Amino acid sequence: MNTILDHATRLAAWRLVLLGLLGPLAWGAQAQARLERDGVVLYWGLVPAAVVSQQHALADLHGGPPAGKVHHLVVALFDAKTGQRIENAVVQAQLSETGVVDAAPKYLLPMKINEQASYGQLFGMAKDGPYLFRVKVKLPDQPAAIDFTIEARVPHADMR
Template sequence: MQGMNIMLSGIRVCLLMLIVLLMTPWKVLAFDIDTHKTVGGMDVYIGVIPAEVIQGRGLSKEARMHGGTQQGRNQYHLVVALFDAKNGVRISNAQITANIARLGLGGSTKILERMKVNDAVTFGNYFALHGNASYRIRLKLDVPGKVVTEVLFEIRSTER
């Protein structure tokens, strides 16, 4: 039961981030994205949020996280939440590396940093995404006691 409550808390955080995104009037990229995959006994959820949303809301602590980001509409925050697929318990001790690249290109690789918001642990970092393009998000998930696993998401951005 506790695992389900923790998972619901993570879903609430993602919904809050989505609401803030939808209420933001800035010109940003809209993403066609599959936000969930199950791999290696883990449920993996991702979100891509314009950095302007974080910076523009006066959230100074959040704006500085991960060393901050460059100003501009091409900066986005990748957020990843992990849960045990069997019992729904949040996984908070992972080491995650993300590579985001336009299809066919090398892209940018960064370590996703652990973040704690309302007692819910997620992982994230800032990335630059430009214009109308298809991107590949490759996550390397290193969780103690599990085999190192990779999962691939593909997103399509359209400028609006």
């Protein structure tokens, strides 16, 4: 079997799984993208609290909602070579907004969406964007964290 084709097929399948993972959240995602660095593929989505609250009580999610315009950052990680989902990472994200003091980094907690491992956290934003998230992914078998930069915009600011 052609390993390049097999890998491409698995990667395409994982992309479809990720879209399925976000399920009811995907239609309301304010921003989403794929990033790759140092052998890790990171898919992310930024979802307004109004959409998340249709599926989950915000008070029960990651310790409750923070102050501000609340959004949920969701991250799914994959091994770039094998397409395998990464379930044992430690993930942190720090929100930056123009003209606002940077928030303290937060851990993105492991969570299951449709029985698939992901990481997520609620963030309270002061403004309508743009948002910059500095994400650090620490894998158990690597000495240093992998840094990702997520630039997010809110095209539908009325959905909160």
